[in-house]
Amino acid sequence: MSSGRQVPALILIIGSGVFGLSTALALCEREEYSESAIVIIDRLPFPAPDGASIDTSRIVRADYADAAYASLGCEAQKLWRGEWGAQNRYHETGLCLSGEVGAEEYVTKSYENVCTLESADTIKAFDCNAKMAQATGTEGACGSMGYINKNSGWADAEATMRFLRAKVVAKNRVRFLSVGVKRLLFSDGEGEGEGEGEGEGEGKGKGKGKGKRCVGVDLQDGNFLSGDLVILAAGAWSPSLIDLRGRVTATGQAVAYIEVTPGEAATLSKLPVQLNVSNGMFFIPPPPPDKLPQPAGQHSKGKFYLKVARHAYGYLNPTTISNPENLSENITISLPQTNPDHPLGAQPIPQQALNDMRDYLNTIIPPSSPLSAIPKRPWQHSRLCHYADTPTSDWLLSYHPAYNKSLFVATGGSGHGFKFVPVIGEKIVDCLLEKCEEIFTEKWAWREKVDGEKWAGDGSRSGPQGMILSEEMKKGAARESKI
Numbered sequence: 001m002s003s004g005r006q007v008p009a010l011i012l013i014i015g016s017g018v019f020g021l022s023t024a025l026a027l028c029e030r031e032e033y034s035e036s037a038i039v040i041i042d043r044l045p046f047p048a049p050d051g052a053s054i055d056t057s058r059i060v061r062a063d064y065a066d067a068a069y070a071s072l073g074c075e076a077q078k079l080w081r082g083e084w085g086a087q088n089r090y091h092e093t094g095l096c097l098s099g100e101v102g103a104e105e106y107v108t109k110s111y112e113n114v115c116t117l118e119s120a121d122t123i124k125a126f127d128c129n130a131k132m133a134q135a136t137g138t139e140g141a142c143g144s145m146g147y148i149n150k151n152s153g154w155a156d157a158e159a160t161m162r163f164l165r166a167k168v169v170a171k172n173r174v175r176f177l178s179v180g181v182k183r184l185l186f187s188d189g190e191g192e193g194e195g196e197g198e199g200e201g202e203g204k205g206k207g208k209g210k211g212k213r214c215v216g217v218d219l220q221d222g223n224f225l226s227g228d229l230v231i232l233a234a235g236a237w238s239p240s241l242i243d244l245r246g247r248v249t250a251t252g253q254a255v256a257y258i259e260v261t262p263g264e265a266a267t268l269s270k271l272p273v274q275l276n277v278s279n280g281m282f283f284i285p286p287p288p289p290d291k292l293p294q295p296a297g298q299h300s301k302g303k304f305y306l307k308v309a310r311h312a313y314g315y316l317n318p319t320t321i322s323n324p325e326n327l328s329e330n331i332t333i334s335l336p337q338t339n340p341d342h343p344l345g346a347q348p349i350p351q352q353a354l355n356d357m358r359d360y361l362n363t364i365i366p367p368s369s370p371l372s373a374i375p376k377r378p379w380q381h382s383r384l385c386h387y388a389d390t391p392t393s394d395w396l397l398s399y400h401p402a403y404n405k406s407l408f409v410a411t412g413g414s415g416h417g418f419k420f421v422p423v424i425g426e427k428i429v430d431c432l433l434e435k436c437e438e439i440f441t442e443k444w445a446w447r448e449k450v451d452g453e454k455w456a457g458d459g460s461r462s463g464p465q466g467m468i469l470s471e472e473m474k475k476g477a478a479r480e481s482k483i
Contacts, residue, residue, distance in 0.1 A: 008036050008228035012217060014181050014241065016042040018053050018417050019410045020233035021164050022425030028171040030429055038173055039225065041217065043180040043237075046165055047297065050338035050345040052235055052385050053157045054297070056257070056307050057284040058418040059273055060090060061152040062117055063097050065109035065459055068439045072420060072427075074117045079422035080155065087294040088287060089159045094272030095152035096136055098143025103278045106459040111147050122150040137271035139369040142281060142360060154273050154284045157418060158297035164421060166295070180220035183324055184230065184241055186403070187215045214400070214407035231408045231432075236336045236386035238411040243325045246449025248396060248412050250334045251314030252384035252469055254353035257305040258361075259380045262289040264371060265304035274364055280312040280462040281360040306374060308357045311415055313461050314387060315350070315469035325402075336386040337469060346381040350472035354379060384469075387415040391450040393458035397431040398446040408432055409446070414457070 011027065013020050024040055027033045047054045060080055062073030080090045099107040115123055125147040126132040132141040135148055168174050188211075216226035232238055236250035260268065268285035275282035286304040287293055316334040323329040339347040361375040388411045390396055396412035399405045410428050417424060430436050431444060452466070 006228075007032065010037045010039065010227045011229045011231065012225060012227035013038065013040045013231045013233055014042075014217065015233035015235060015237070016040050016046055016048075016165070016176070017051055017233065017235050018161070018164075018421050018424065019235070019413065019428065020231070021161070021168055022421055023231060023233060023410060023428045024174050024425075025164065025168050025171070026425030026429040028168070028173050032433065033429075037175070039175045039177060039227070040168075041177045041179065041181055041219075041225070043178075043220075044340055045178040046176070047158060047161060048340060049343055050336070050340040050383075051161075052387070052413075053161050053418050054345065055157040055255075055385065056286075056305055057154045058157045058160075059095065059152070059275065059282065059284065060155050060419045061095050061097075061149070063095060063110040063114050063149055063152055065106045065113070067113050068443065069416075070110070070113035070117060072423065076420045076423045077151065084160070084163070084422045085155065087159075087163075088156070088291040089163060089293045090153065090155045091269065091287060092151065092153035093270060093285065094148050094150040096132065096141060096146060096148045096272045096274045098132060098141060098146030098274070098276045098278075100276075100278040101144050104145055106277045107146055114149055114151070118149070118151045124148050136274060136364065137267075138274075138365045138371060140364040140366040141274065142276040142363045143278060146276075148272055150272075152273070155419070156287065156293035156297075159293035159295055160418075160421060162295040162297060177219075177225075181234075181241060182218040182220050183327075184214050184232075184407070185216045185218055185224060185226075186212055186325075188212050211404040212402060214403045229406060229408065231410055233410040235411060235413065236388045238388055238409070239333045240321060240335055241324050242400065242407070242409070243323055243331065244411075245331065245333060246391075246451070247447065248388050248390055249316070249452070250336050251316060251387045251389045252337065253310060253312060253314045253387060253415065254349045254357065254382070255307065255309040255385050256349070256354060256357055256379045256382040257307055258374060258377050260286060260304050260306050260374060262304060264374060265289050267371065268306060275311070276360075277311075277460045278462055279356075279360070280310045280460075281308070281357065282311060283308045283361070283364060305380065308361055309385065310353065310357065310463070311460060312463040313455075313457070313465040313467070314389070315384070315467050315472060317469045336384075338384065338386065344381060345383050347383050348473070349382045349384060350469070351476055352472065354382065385415075388412050389414050389455070389457075391447075391455040391457075392443075393460070394443040396446070397428055397436070397444040401446055416460075
C-alpha cells in the first residue's frame with residue numbers, strides 16, 4: 001500500500017451500481033487487497049428496478065470533447081468488443097452526434113478527438129441537416145451539423161450489470177447485504193464508533209490513527225457494520241450520507257419508451273444512435289430480435305423498446321434532511337424520487353418532457369420514413385434516470401479530506417459513467433492507492449464547493465437549470481416545445 005498505510009481488513013462498499021460493483025471487482029483482482037474482506041451494501045436486492053443502470057440501454061462512445069475522456073472511452077471500447085459486449089450485450093451500430101450552429105463546439109472537438117483515436121474512414125462529417133438525415137436510416141435527423149462515427153454504439157445496461165455482478169460473485173470474496181444505510185458512523189482518534197446496535201462484521205469500529213475517522217455504517221434494520229475502509233458509491237443517493245453540497249447533487253433525467261414490432265426492431269437495430277447536444281435529446285434503438293442480450297433482464301421479456309431520453313440539466317427534488325455529518329443541523333438537498341415497486345422502475349414524468357421527446361421523435365422519424373408509424377404510438381412507460389451530477393461533469397473519486405483516509409468517495413457519474421464500466425473499477429482502485437493517472441488527478445479530486453448556478457457541466461447538456469420536479473409535474477400538458 002502507498003504512503004505506508006495498513007491494508008484494510010474489512011472494506012465496506014455502499015452501492016452496487018456501476019461504481020460499486022466495478023470497484024469490488026477491481027479490488028478482488030489487486031494483490032494489494034488480496035487479504036481484505038469486502039462487503040457490498042445496497043438498499044434493495046439486485047437488480048434494483050430504479051437503479052440508474054438497470055435499464056434497456058446506454059450509449060457507448062469515445063466521442064468526447066475532452067481528450068482525456070475520449071481516450072478512456074476508446075480504451076473501454078476495446079473491451080466492449082470482447083467479453084464485456086459478448087452475448088449481444090454490445091451493439092456497435094454507430095453514433096450520430098449532432099448540434100446546432102452556435103453550439104457546435106462540443107461536436108467539433110469530439111470529431112477531432114475520435115479522428116485522432118480511431119480510423120477516420122469510419123467517421124463521416126455533415127455540414128447540413130439534409131445530408132445527415134440521409135445517412136441516419138430514419139430519413140430524419142436533429143441538428144444543423146454533426147457526424148456519424150461507426151465505431152460507437154450502445155450496450156444493454158441491465159444485461160451488462162448482471163454480467164458484472166456475476167463476475168464479482170465468481171470471485172467468491174464479496175458478501176452482499178440488501179439493507180439501507182441509515183448513516184455513516186464516525187469516531188475521533190481511538191474512540192468507539194457512534195451508534196447503537198449489534199455489529200455484523202469483523203472489528204469493533206475503533207479508529208486507527210489520529211483524527212476523525214469513518215468507522216462503519218448504521219443500517220436501516222437497526223444493526224451496524226464496522227469497517228476499516230468505507231467506499232461510498234451510492235450514485236445519486238450519495239448526498240444523503242455525506243454533505244456533498246456544492247460538489248454533487250441528484251438530478252432526474254426524463255426517459256420514455258415506445259414499444260415496436262419485431263420487424264421494426266430488426267430495422268432499427270441496424271441504425272446508429274442519435275444524440276443532439278444542443279437540446280440533449282437522444283434515441284437508442286432496440287436489439288435485433290434474433291440477438292437478445294444475455295443475461296436477460298426485466299426489459300428483455302419478449303418486448304422491444306425504442307428509448308428516447310434527454311441528457312439535460314435535469315430536475316431537482318429538494319429534500320430536507322439532517323446533515324449526515326452534523327445531525328443537529330438540517331440541510332436541503334436534491335435526492336432521487338423513484339418508484340422501486342414497479343419492475344421497470346416506471347413513474348410519471350413532467351408532461352412537457354413527454355411533449356419535447358415526442359417532437360424530437362417526429363423530427364428524426366418524419367412522415368416520409370418507413371418507420372413513421374412509431375412516433376404516433378403512445379409511450380409504453382416512462383421513468384427518471386437519476387444522475388449524481390458534479391459542477392464540471394467530472395467524477396468524484398477521492399478520499400474525503402476530513403476522515404483520515406478511512407472514507408473514499410466514488411460518485412459523481414454525471415450521466416456518463418456506464419460506458420466506462422470495463423475500466424472504471426481499475427481507475428477507482430488506482431485513486432484508492434493514490435496512483436491516479438496525472439491527466440485525471442485534478443478532474444477526479446475533492447474540489448472546493450461551487451454555487452449551483454455556476455455548474456456548467458462539460459458542454460453536452462442543454463435546457464433550463466434549476467427545474468423543480470414537483471413544480472414541473474403540476475404544469476400538466478403545456479404544449480410549447482423546447483426542441
